[in-house]
Structures are given as structure tokens and as C-alpha cells.
Amino acid sequence: MRLAAILLAATLAYTPVLAQDTPSPEGAELYFVNLSDGDVVTSPITINFGLRGMGVAPAEVERENTGHHHLFVNREPFGEGPFGEEEFELAVPNDENHRHFGGGQTEVTIELPPGEHTLQLVLGDHGHVPHNPPVVSEVISITVE
Ligand SMILES: [Cu+2]
Secondary structure, rough: HHHHHHHHHHHHHHOOOOOOOOEOOOOOEEEEEOOOOOOEEEOEEEEEEEEOOEEEOOOOOOOOOEEEEEEEOOOOOOOOOHHHHHHHHOOOOOOOOOOEEEOOOOOEEEEOOOOOEEEEEEEEOOOEEEOOOOOOOOOOOEEEO
């Protein structure tokens, strides 16, 4: 009994901070300003990130109702990977499929090879974790000529 109590206390003490604990305001919206699903484009491609109902802040800056942009390139839609939304509990990964704009950038110019590509925007908080509820754009598919 005593050991159980100690174990329980230890477990509670080391429970990580719950993920997705940065709230997003109702009605926040993330979208591609200059691209639509089905667009045919040429590389390099300039992509403008649109955000309504929230502000952009650099990573590490903790301020209510703000976040920074992430661009998902050619991966499963947000929440539809093998680990669901828990995939991002600690942070959005940083690789060529998950690009961070921690400086507070609202546009990027990227090169993509010819063919079809999917893009999605995901807002992250100061620690690169999506908000609760998550603020994500629709997934668009574009074709690079
Ligand atoms: Cu980030």
C-alpha cells in the first residue's frame, strides 16, 4: 500500500505538461492567401500565409492568441498520421515535410520538383505545439509544371 502510494506520487510528479494546452480563440482561421487546391504553378513558388482572429509571434514568444506558421509539405493531413494529433504533443518536427517559420514570417518562396504536392498550414505556439483546438488550414494539392 505504502509503495503504491509512493509510486502514484512519483507518477503524478513526472506527468508531463499536457500537450496542446495553449488555447486558440473561437473562429481563428488559417489559410493560403495566394494558392488554391488544384492550382498549377511553376517553381519557385511564393506562398503567403493567411491568419484571421489571431496574431503572429516568433517562436519562444508566449503571448495570448498568437502563434507561428508551419508548412506541411507532402505528408498526411494534420491529425491523420499514425499517431493522430498526439504526433505533435511535444512539438512539430523540423524537417523538409514540416517547415517552421519561427521568426514570425508570413510568406516563403520554395522550390519543388515537377509533379503534384500537398501543402497545409499548421499554427504552433511558442513551443511549436499546435493550439487547442488546433488552428490548421485545409490541405491543398498543387501541380508544379
Ligand atoms: Cu515551430
